Amino acid sequence: MARKKVNLQWITKASGRRATVKRRRNGIKKKVDELATLYSTKVGVVLYDENQDKPLAWPNDSEAKAMFQKFIDMPDCGKRFKKTQNQEELLSNLSRP
Structure with missing residues (x-):
């Protein structure tokens, strides 16, 4: 059974x-x-x-x-993933026109 489209x-x-x-x-x-x-x-x-101060991490x-x-300690992380950005770079790129 198909579900109807949810308007965001x-x-x-x-x-x-x-x-x-x-x-x-939970899903x-x-x-x-x-x-x-x-x-x-x-x-x-x-x-x-x-509503929470601390994020929920799963499994713990x-x-x-x-x-x-x-993942952070992986060698060549910057070379292997050319489009990897940290949060500061992402926010500064979004604020540029």
Whole structure:
């Protein structure tokens, strides 16, 4: 059964917005878990929420930090990925006309 197209727009009611974020966050965590199971690999996700001070890391903080640190420590990262940018570079490029 096909689902109808969802129009992306700001959800005005705070309670509805929180419920939607919670539902989508759980859906993303489920998909990441399925990817990790299907491909027998480590997968890490960091989700930011406007109402929380600390981001949610999956599967847990220490494993996610270890995975991302391993990625950062990869040799030739700058040479291999020519279009890789950090957040400061991205924001400065977006602000240029």
